[in-house]
Amino acid sequence: MKKKEMVAMLLAGGQGKRLKGLTKSLAKPAVYFGGTYRIIDFPLSNCSNSGIDTVGVLTQYEPLVLHSYIGVGSDWDLNRKDGGVFVLPPHERENGSSWYRGTADAIYRNLKFVDQFDPEHVLILSGDHIYKMDYNAMLQYHKSRNADCTISVIDVSLEEASRFGILNTDEDLKIYEFDEKPAKPKSTLASMGVYIFKWDVLRKHLLEDGEKANSSHDFGKDIIPLMLEDGNSLYAYPYVGYWRDVGTVSSLWEANMDLLSDHPPLNLNDPNWRIFTRNPNQAAQYVAPEAKVSSCIINEGCIVHGEVKHSVLFYGVEVGEGSVITDSVIMPKVKIGKNVRIHKAIISENTVIEDYMEIGIERENEDEILLIDNRSKKRKSVAAKTI
Amino acid sequence: MKELLGVINLDHELDKLNELTYFRCGAAVPFASRYRLIDFVLSNMMRAELESVGLFVRRKYRSLMDHLGDGKSWDMNRKHGGLFILPPDWNDPTDTSIGDLQHYHNNLDFFKRASAKYIVFSGSQHINTVDLQDVFQYHLEKGADATLVYKAIDQLQPEHDPCLRLELNDDNLVTEIHQEKHHPNVYLDIFIMEKKVFLEQVEYCIAHGESFFFRDVIQKNRANFKIAGYEYKGYHAVINSLESYYKNSLELLKQENYRELFQKNPVQTKIKYEAPTRYLDSANVSNSLVANGCIIGGTVENSVIFRGVQVREGARIINSVIMQKCIIEENAVIENVIMDKDVHLSKERILVGDSKRPFVIAKSSKI
Numbered sequence: 001m002k003k004k005e006m007v008a009m010l011l012a013g014g015q016g017k018r019l020k021g022l023t024k025s026l027a028k029p030a031v032y033f034g035g036t037y038r039i040i041d042f043p044l045s046n047c048s049n050s051g052i053d054t055v056g057v058l059t060q061y062e063p064l065v066l067h068s069y070i071g072v073g074s075d076w077d078l079n080r081k082d083g084g085v086f087v088l089p090p091h092e093r094e095n096g097s098s099w100y101r102g103t104a105d106a107i108y109r110n111l112k113f114v115d116q117f118d119p120e121h122v123l124i125l126s127g128d129h130i131y132k133m134d135y136n137a138m139l140q141y142h143k144s145r146n147a148d149c150t151i152s153v154i155d156v157s158l159e160e161a162s163r164f165g166i167l168n169t170d171e172d173l174k175i176y177e178f179d180e181k182p183a184k185p186k187s188t189l190a191s192m193g194v195y196i197f198k199w200d201v202l203r204k205h206l207l208e209d210g211e212k213a214n215s216s217h218d219f220g221k222d223i224i225p226l227m228l229e230d231g232n233s234l235y236a237y238p239y240v241g242y243w244r245d246v247g248t249v250s251s252l253w254e255a256n257m258d259l260l261s262d263h264p265p266l267n268l269n270d271p272n273w274r275i276f277t278r279n280p281n282q283a284a285q286y287v288a289p290e291a292k293v294s295s296c297i298i299n300e301g302c303i304v305h306g307e308v309k310h311s312v313l314f315y316g317v318e319v320g321e322g323s324v325i326t327d328s329v330i331m332p333k334v335k336i337g338k339n340v341r342i343h344k345a346i347i348s349e350n351t352v353i354e355d356y357m358e359i360g361i362e363r364e365n366e367d368e369i370l371l372i373d374n375r376s377k378k379r380k381s382v383a384a385k386t387i
Numbered sequence: 388m389k390e391l392l393g394v395i396n397l398d399h400e401l402d403k404l405n406e407l408t409y410f411r412c413g414a415a416v417p418f419a420s421r422y423r424l425i426d427f428v429l430s431n432m433m434r435a436e437l438e439s440v441g442l443f444v445r446r447k448y449r450s451l452m453d454h455l456g457d458g459k460s461w462d463m464n465r466k467h468g469g470l471f472i473l474p475p476d477w478n479d480p481t482d483t484s485i486g487d488l489q490h491y492h493n494n495l496d497f498f499k500r501a502s503a504k505y506i507v508f509s510g511s512q513h514i515n516t517v518d519l520q521d522v523f524q525y526h527l528e529k530g531a532d533a534t535l536v537y538k539a540i541d542q543l544q545p546e547h548d549p550c551l552r553l554e555l556n557d558d559n560l561v562t563e564i565h566q567e568k569h570h571p572n573v574y575l576d577i578f579i580m581e582k583k584v585f586l587e588q589v590e591y592c593i594a595h596g597e598s599f600f601f602r603d604v605i606q607k608n609r610a611n612f613k614i615a616g617y618e619y620k621g622y623h624a625v626i627n628s629l630e631s632y633y634k635n636s637l638e639l640l641k642q643e644n645y646r647e648l649f650q651k652n653p654v655q656t657k658i659k660y661e662a663p664t665r666y667l668d669s670a671n672v673s674n675s676l677v678a679n680g681c682i683i684g685g686t687v688e689n690s691v692i693f694r695g696v697q698v699r700e701g702a703r704i705i706n707s708v709i710m711q712k713c714i715i716e717e718n719a720v721i722e723n724v725i726m727d728k729d730v731h732l733s734k735e736r737i738l739v740g741d742s743k744r745p746f747v748i749a750k751s752s753k754i
Contacts, residue, residue: 035663036679259665262684268662269682279658283649284420284691286640289674299663300421300679303645313663 012127013060029127054083102217152194164190348373392503393440435519439468486598510576531615546631
């Protein structure tokens with residue numbers, strides 16, 4: 001293999017329990033977003049747009065959809081003769097088998113994979129965030145500081161800070177302390193889970209950490225503090241722009257709603273930074289004479305007879321006459337009958353909503369986002385009723 | 388299906404779509420929001436799982452080649468076979484062939500190397516969803532020398548005038564091939580023939596100074612050959628004039644046409660990575676086909692909108708076809724217009740054509 005300056009390792013094994021039914025049989029990075037994408041399209045497209053041509057994707061939980069979705073990587077221009085995308089599930093070795101025990105362990109178990117490219121640097125990414133970022137600009141920053149590790153950070157509010165890994169730095173952004181989800185945060189620089197390491201430095205620490213029985217083998221909890229202890233130079237790289245963790249049903253819904261304003265904070269129409277995805281190849285969408293569509297995103301293959309307001313429709317969705325959809329996310333191939341009303345809900349892939357159903361209308365808790373699939377629809381606990 | 392070789396012959400098709408075919412051949416004309424005419428025949432051939440497809444082009448094929456690439460979009464990028472784009476080639480000094488026989492003569496290797504025993508020929512102007520496997524089975528059952536596909540048209544339109552007609556006997560064998568305007572059985576420019584017979588006839592025709600295979604072999608020899616007619620009953624449109632292009636584009640807004648053409652089988656096309664279409668708060672859209680990548684803030688009625696079109700606030704588009712990446716600025720009005728790719732229409736401009744003769748704006752104009 002040809003020597004690479006930087007290899008990306010994308011952590012895509014997460015279960016995403018807080019996404020409830022959406023990840024029942026789907027890894028979190030494969031969850032749908034924005035009318036046509038899956039979450040993993042964002043880091044993969046960022047790699048492709050940043051000129052990173054070698055990406056290892058570490059999978060574990062429910063990998064089938066993810067593996068077949070990534071395929072040979074041609075959709076992200078990552079089908080290369082030299083490099084490209086590699087799917088790396090956990091595997092059995094001479095001394096036994098086990099699942100990836102943590103984020104750092106996943107990389108530790110794939111040392112040989114990284115070694116074959118003999119890279120100077122390794123980029124660690126997670127597959128559960130929505131953002132557009134030029135990793136090459138971050139690499140230039142990392143190199144200019146001669147850092148052992150550079151961590152991309154975003155400024156969050158003080159109230160939110162305790163949900164994140166918080167970095168405490170001196171004035172020139174050199175990190176002296178890392179607090180994983182601190183009760184009393186000392187700063188508001190939150191780690192985005194995007195790291196660039198010098199490979200030889202990371203390699204040494206992974207080997208050390210791999211031997212420790214009491215380690216949780218996690219980048220935030222173990223590797224970063226260990227490197228600080230050892231006196232390595234770690235820098236924060238401030239990222240400015242849209243970044244969303246979509247780990248919960250409500251944050252996934254919110255991130256979808258962010259796309260709907262007339263000038264959305266995340267521009268998906270930028271020809272210079274396209275988000276690539278597997279094209280479902282559907283006919284153009286049909287908007288019927290009696291339909292009304294406004295403040296919404298609609299994908300190809302949809303047939304709309306009703307009213308769609310402030311909502312996201314994925315491909316192949318049909319909306320019957322007289323139906324009204326507001327503030328909702330409708331995932332692929334959902335069939336919505338006539339005179340249905342849906343408000344503030346996420347409707348899961350392939351769900352069929354019968355005529356006259358009401359979902360999320362006159363609800364008790366306005367803040368709760370309803371998650372509906374063919375199973376939950378029948379349960380009484382869901383605020384769905386037939387009139 | 389290894390027994391059948393596909394041939395798409397564009398040589399006899401006239402580029403009569405005015406501005407739309409000044410710089411591209413008819414097969415490359417964009418249609419139905421996100422396709423080009425060639426996509427429909429290629430998708431039919433893909434569904435029939437042909438091992439190889441040869442495409443004979445002569446003029447203005449730059450945009451067609453760009454669209455087709457290596458044939459991946461139609462699953463035709465294969466180790467064995469796949470899509471062969473065969474431009475004209477006259478390196479043989481002894482060549483005396485003319486017309487489309489020239490293509491066949493210059494590409495004999497393509498035919499000889501293919502393992503297929505039969506060939507299905509098609510043009511690109513008839514949009515249909517013919518099941519070519521079914522036509523092939525019918526051809527074998529009939530034991531015919533050639534099988535021609537036709538559709539009985541209820542209400543003939545002006546665009547059918549240049550089409551050939553088939554007259555059939557009770558046994559569904561073709562007795563006459565002519566161009567009588569009022570005959571309902573329109574020939575779809577699709578036929579199946581055995582490769583061995585085809586190559587023999589090519590040789591014979593060249594030796595006798597003939598020029599067009601279909602006319603000189605099939606049409607002239609209808610008495611000597613056993614020619615079967617296969618009746619196709621699904622969606623069908625002929626695109627051979629600007630008027631037929633415009634009319635059939637808007638006919639897709641009828642639910643039954645849309646469903647018949649697209650819902651039974653997906654039509655494949657070159658993949659673009661556009662975001663889904665975004666409708667702004669001020670959008671007002673009805674009875675329209677809209678592709679991805681658009682941002683719509685104005686009014687769109689009874690129109691076909693291609694990928695990446697921007698319709699700014701207050702703009703009105705009525706009974707029109709707007710191709711890829713056009714920008715329609717604030718308060719501009721468009722009615723009965725076909726707008727080719729990359730047109731930029733400034734604020735408050737008004738373009739109105741006639742519903743029978745739409746106004747056509749050439750590619751990349753700025754108005």
